[in-house]
Amino acid sequence: MLLAIEQGNTNTLFAIHDGKDWVAQWRTATETTRTADEYAVWLYQLLTMHGFDFKAIDDCIISSVVPQSLFNLRKLAQRYFQKTPYVVGDNTFLGIEVRIEKPSEAGADRLVNAVGGHMAYKGPLIIIDSGTATTFDVVAADGGWEGGAIAPGINLSMQALHQAAAKLPRVAIEKPARIIGKDTVTAMQSGIFWGYVGLIEYLIAQIKAEYGHDMTVVATGGVASLFEGATDRIDHFDHDLTLRGLLEIYRRTLSRN
Template identity: 75%
Template sequence: MLLAIEQGNTNTLFAVHDGATWIAQWRAATDSSRTADEYAVWLSQLLNMAGLQFGVLDACIISSVVPQSIFNLRNLSRRYFHVEPLVIGENAELGIPVRITKPAEAGADRLVNAIGAHIVYPGDLIVIDSGTATTFDVVAADGGLEGCAIAPGINLSMEALHAAAAKLPRVAIQRPEHVVGKDTVEAMQAGVFWGYIGLIEGLIARIKAEWARPMTVIGTGGVASLFHGATSAIDHFDPDLTIRGMLEIHRRNPAKASL
């Protein structure tokens, strides 16, 4: 079985694939100081609750945008699963061209998303990943990563309002009924939420105009569901985009994988 570890700046996903389907998924808050042993204690309990154990895991793939965590995640795989993990950006062959000026700067999440989108959706794509940052990746019809626009994530923007303005409270992100709020909380929620819808729609329009070819827009990421139904600019919401891409990369590296 394959253990896929997808680590973002905020959350880390652990998912188990049995060769046919994803049979278990768990999330933990990302903590770059967490050791391999700490991960193992936490993960062993969750595996046990799912009727699994370390011995059934014979392959591991890691996608992380937190470089200081990769050492401990790699040690988790080596020490407890006794396998050398595939690490996106290090020893994993992607099978797609990366057509940006400095390919090494492309985040692992962006590379994985490009592959996860390309194998399902035909033609040229815009992949929007809404997390700590909001990224807009252009993926060509041949799967190549062409470039990106990066904006602060919606939660980061709300937190910045609270941190920088003494009288503005910390509030939860949600879709307000009205654009014009009747109190401070409603006003903040309306400004940030509908402002992000404007950001998304505006950048999609500009990317399409610059690309000058038809494009399909895919939304994914931890907070993408907030925007579902709020804009027609996103054609598909796909929460499994990242782990689908990781599974595909695993399959493209048969010499380094056992699944």
């Protein structure tokens, strides 16, 4: 079985592929101090609870945007599965061109999304990944990653608003029934939610205008589902896009070795 690890700034996804399908997925908070042994105990318990054999994991691929945690994820694979893991951006074969001035600066998560998106959708793409940050990635018709835009994530913006303004409370992010809020909570929810819809729609329009081609827009990420039904500018909501990309990178890398 393949263990795929996709580590973001807020959450880390562990997923198990049995050679045919993804059979299990679990999320944990990203903590840079968590050791390989702690990961192993946590993962062993979850695998056992779901009827899987910990020792059946025979390979591992990792995508991480948190360098401080990568050491312990590598150690997890080496110590407990006796495998040197494949790490996106290190010892993997993407099979796509990275068309920015400094390819080494490309985030592993954005490259994985580019591969996963190109596999599933035709033509040039805009891939919106909503997490700690909201990223807008441009993927050419041939799969090449051509850069994009990065904005603060919606949760991060709400947190900053609460922390910076003494009288504004911490509130849950949800789609309000009205644009004009009638109290502090609904006013904050409206400004953040509809403000983000506006940000998304504006950047989509400007990217398409600058790129000069019709583009398919795909949304993914932990909070992407918030915007389903709120805008018609997104063509597909694809919650498995990142895992699809990781699996494809793993297969492409194996075929090269």
